[in-house]
Amino acid sequence: MTPPPRRIAVVGGGVSGLAAAVALARRATLDQTAVELTVLEADHRLGGRVLGGELAGAMIDLGPESILAREADTWTLLKDLGVEAKVVRPGTTSASIWNGRRLVAIPRGFPLSVPAQMTWSWRWDVVRAIGPLPALRAGLEPWLKGPVPSPDQALGPFISARLGRSVLRGLVDPLLGGIYAGSADQLSIGAVAPQLLQALRLDPSLLRGLRRMSSPTPPTAGAPPSPFITLRGGLSTLVEALAAALPAHAAKLGAQVSAIEAGPGGTCRLRVEGQPPLEVDGVVLALPAPHAA
Ligand SMILES: Cc1cc2nc3c(=O)[nH]c(=O)nc-3n(C[C@H](O)[C@H](O)[C@H](O)COP(=O)(O)OP(=O)(O)OC[C@H]3O[C@@H](n4cnc5c(N)ncnc54)[C@H](O)[C@@H]3O)c2cc1C
Numbered sequence: 001m002t003p004p005p006r007r008i009a010v011v012g013g014g015v016s017g018l019a020a021a022v023a024l025a026r027r028a029t030l031d032q033t034a035v036e037l038t039v040l041e042a043d044h045r046l047g048g049r050v051l052g053g054e055l056a057g058a059m060i061d062l063g064p065e066s067i068l069a070r071e072a073d074t075w076t077l078l079k080d081l082g083v084e085a086k087v088v089r090p091g092t093t094s095a096s097i098w099n100g101r102r103l104v105a106i107p108r109g110f111p112l113s114v115p116a117q118m119t120w121s122w123r124w125d126v127v128r129a130i131g132p133l134p135a136l137r138a139g140l141e142p143w144l145k146g147p148v149p150s151p152d153q154a155l156g157p158f159i160s161a162r163l164g165r166s167v168l169r170g171l172v173d174p175l176l177g178g179i180y181a182g183s184a185d186q187l188s189i190g191a192v193a194p195q196l197l198q199a200l201r202l203d204p205s206l207l208r209g210l211r212r213m214s215s216p217t218p219p220t221a222g223a224p225p226s227p228f229i230t231l232r233g234g235l236s237t238l239v240e241a242l243a244a245a246l247p248a249h250a251a252k253l254g255a256q257v258s259a260i261e262a263g264p265g266g267t268c269r270l271r272v273e274g275q276p277p278l279e280v281d282g283v284v285l286a287l288p289a290p291h292a293a
Contacts, residue, residue, distance in 0.1 A: 005034035007280040009270055011257045013041030014048020015235075017286030018242035019077060024284070025247055026080070037247055038280070040272060042256035046243050052236035059234050066090065066228035067235070068179075078231075081241040086232040097129065097174045104129045106175060126171075134166030142205040151190025151197060158189060158196075162206050 006028075010021045021039050028035035039046075053062045067074055069089075078084045096103040107125040127135045141162050149158045155176070159168040173184045180187055189196060199209030231237040243251065256273040263269040263279050270278045285292045 003034070005036040006282065007036045008038070008282045008284065009268075009278060009280040010037065010039045010284045010286055011260075011270070012048065012286035012291075013039050013043070013046040013251060013253070014286060015050055015239065015242065017041070017048075017284070018046060018239065018246070020284045020286055021250065022077075022081075022242055022245045025245070025250075037250045038278065039246065039251045040255040040257050040270070040278075041251060041253050044253050046251060046253070047236065047239040050235045050239050052234045059236075061230075061234040061236070064235055066230045067238075069227055069229045074229075078238075081238075081245055083231055083237060083241045086237060087229050088232055089229050095175070095178070097170065099129065099170060106171065130166040130170040134164050134170070137164040138167050139207075141207045145204050145206075148200050148204075149189055149197070151194075152188050154185050155187050155189045155193055155196075156183065156185035159184065 008024055010017045010024075017039055021037050024035060025037055049063045051062045053060055069075075075084070078087060095106045097106055105125060105128075107129060123135065123139075126138065130138075144162075146158075146162050156168055156173070159172050168184060176182065176184050176187060176192060180192060184192075195213070196206060196210075199206055199213055201209070202212045203209035255275060257270050258273050259271040260283060261269045261271070267279050267281055268283050270280065270283065272278060
């Protein structure tokens with residue numbers, strides 16, 4: 001006898017929920033198991049923070065606009081969704097930091113603006129960004145070194161101790177703030193800068209370790225390859241591709257989950273505002289933490 005399908009509810013139809021639902025559907029196909037997926041989204045559209053709009057006839061992103069290209073999983077997902085050919089890299093300009101007086105170009109080529117290169121043009125970039133003495137202080141790191149941090153340690157104090165406060169406040173923090181909307185003092189190294197831990201495995205000095213890593217690209221003339229990618233049509237293209245990869249009728253819009261209770265026989269019962277409760281065998285919560293709490 002064929003076992004009944006496992007009923008899985010994904011709560012939240014942002015990119016996380018959609019990607020989770022697509023991954024579950026793919027896994028079930030590979031394992032030849034039957035899964036009944038339901039994506040419950042409170043809003044009347046999918047995508048969550050990802051939202052496209054139009055300005056003067058051009059498509060623009062009104063929220064997130066790019067994806068960090070270094071994650072292998074990102075490329076696997078884009079390929080699986082068939083949108084790899086739509087990938088574009090912003091390559092016309094480099095990001096700048098406002099140092100209180102003027103815009104200075106972020107030194108390019110190494111993770112999180114950590115100034116690890118030794119070429120004169122690179123050093124000049126760093127001097128322009130944070131000033132000569134702080135740049136000199138950063139350059140002393142191979143001799144000063146310091147303890148190897150754990151992945152859960154905050155990035156801010158680590159950068160400050162290794163390279164000086166100016167590198168943290170003038171280079172690393174502004175870049176991180178732009179990406180994670182948070183301070184380096186509250187973001188863990190393992191989560192936002194795993195490359196730095198990798199570098200420390202190669203050499204006790206962070207700067208020497210970064211130089212020895214094969215992935216960094218040295219600064220080149222002209223526009224450097226951006227570490228960010230997006231898709232033609234903006235990130236809504238990703239949402240559309242994820243939605244298209246869902247099993248038919250899996251997405252339920254206007255379905256706000258207000259409670260999750262234990263049901264009979266190890267099942268879960270989801271209360272959905274204005275709708276009958278939904279009994280499932282498993283739940284994926286793909287919500288921002290305050291909504292999930
Ligand atoms: C202005 C801005 C710019 C950003 N730029 C970038 C960027 O360029 N690159 C990048 O990688 N990241 C960026 N981010 C971060 C990125 O947007 C988020 O990390 C990502 O969109 C989160 O997706 P998510 O699916 O986890 O959550 P969300 O997008 O928040 O989706 C959660 C979904 O759950 C739904 N929901 C909430 N409560 C319930 C409930 N009770 N029942 C049912 N559904 C519910 C919501 O309606 C929503 O659709 C940016 C964020 C902001 C705000």
